Amino acid sequence: MVKIKYLLIGVLIVILGILAAVIFFPNKEKRVKKQFNLLSEWVSRSPDENTFTLLQKMKNIGNLFDEHCELKAPSQSLSGSYTREEISAYAGSARSYFSQLDLKFYDLHVVFPEKEVAKVTLTGRLTGKSTAGEQVDETRELECVLRKIENKWLFGEIEIVEVLKK
Amino acid sequence: MAVNNKIRQFFFPSLTLKFLIRVSLVALFAYLFFGYLCIPFTIQGTSMDPTYHHGGVNFCWRPSYFFSEPKRFDVVTVRFAGIKVMLLKRVVAQEGEQVEFRDGQLFVDGKEIEEPYVRYPCTWNLPPRRVEKDCVYVVGDNRSMPIENHHFGQASKNRIVGVPLW
Numbered sequence: 001m002v003k004i005k006y007l008l009i010g011v012l013i014v015i016l017g018i019l020a021a022v023i024f025f026p027n028k029e030k031r032v033k034k035q036f037n038l039l040s041e042w043v044s045r046s047p048d049e050n051t052f053t054l055l056q057k058m059k060n061i062g063n064l065f066d067e068h069c070e071l072k073a074p075s076q077s078l079s080g081s082y083t084r085e086e087i088s089a090y091a092g093s094a095r096s097y098f099s100q101l102d103l104k105f106y107d108l109h110v111v112f113p114e115k116e117v118a119k120v121t122l123t124g125r126l127t128g129k130s131t132a133g134e135q136v137d138e139t140r141e142l143e144c145v146l147r148k149i150e151n152k153w154l155f156g157e158i159e160i161v162e163v164l165k166k
Numbered sequence: 167m168a169v170n171n172k173i174r175q176f177f178f179p180s181l182t183l184k185f186l187i188r189v190s191l192v193a194l195f196a197y198l199f200f201g202y203l204c205i206p207f208t209i210q211g212t213s214m215d216p217t218y219h220h221g222g223v224n225f226c227w228r229p230s231y232f233f234s235e236p237k238r239f240d241v242v243t244v245r246f247a248g249i250k251v252m253l254l255k256r257v258v259a260q261e262g263e264q265v266e267f268r269d270g271q272l273f274v275d276g277k278e279i280e281e282p283y284v285r286y287p288c289t290w291n292l293p294p295r296r297v298e299k300d301c302v303y304v305v306g307d308n309r310s311m312p313i314e315n316h317h318f319g320q321a322s323k324n325r326i327v328g329v330p331l332w
Binding site: 106107108109121122123125137139140141142161163164165166 | 210211244246247248249250251253255292304317318319320321325
């Protein structure tokens with residue numbers, strides 16, 4: 001009876017150890033996915049967002065990107081290379097057009113083609129309401145390349161995949 | 167008394183091995199069936215009005231295209247990076263065919279196509295274009311909005327997931 005008790009305690013400790021390892025030492029795929037969760041959190045906007053939160057989020061968004069981030073879009077006007085500061089500024093400007101904004105990512109497939117490089121294919125969905133009261137609902141397939149720089153996974157390339165070609 | 171026991175047994179079954187196996191098999195079957203073969207989805211947006219309304223619930227039946235190809239007038243679901251978010255559209259032209267819109271009227275290979283499912287007035291104009299190999303041309307039934315605001319075009323056949331059950 002005593003032996004079973006010790007055995008159960010042992011099993012419990014092992015399970016707790018595994019859980020702690022998973023939570024506190026996530027693998028690199030989870031670290032990459034976490035960047036998308038942060039981007040989603042910081043791009044999203046609630047109607048009662050105050051100025052301090054807005055500025056903080058703008059700064060945070062920039063910190064998720066590499067010094068230079070390449071954007072490839074079917075519309076040539078958007079394509080190009082952007083600096084971290086430009087991305088922060090554009091994000092802030094774009095967010096100001098919306099009273100409510102929600103960015104969500106689905107179906108993330110992460111591969112590591114090279115060491116310290118992650119390629120992620122995913123679906124991004126942006127929903128919200130403009131300050132003029134117009135509903136927005138845009139869904140796009142994205143291909144993102146993230147690079148590990150100073151122990152942080154940063155967005156280096158974002159490509160909008162053309163699912164339906166007019 | 168026996169009836170009471172049966173009811174009690176139904177709601178609070180004994181955790182026998184047989185019962186656990188049965189529950190596991192049902193759960194596994196449901197996971198595979200509703201996760202990969204008959205995927206439940208809700209319709210968001212009005213691009214398929216009046217055939218499918220915003221807020222409607224349906225199932226995407228995947229086996230439809232296991233042994234056949236999408237045909238003209240089929241309503242299909244088109245995937246993005248995965249199957250969590252999909253587009254619901256109608257196939258209007260197949261590979262090799264030339265598709266165009268003239269004053270809202272669909273023409274395939276120069277022939278006017280009758281579309282009884284299009285109920286709202288449409289004024290679209292789209293120059294002729296040929297559908298590439300292994301692709302189909304999909305459009306929504308609601309063409310009352312300006313052409314730039316409607317998500318339609320050529321989709322690769324491997325993006326076609328299935329058909330709505332009803």
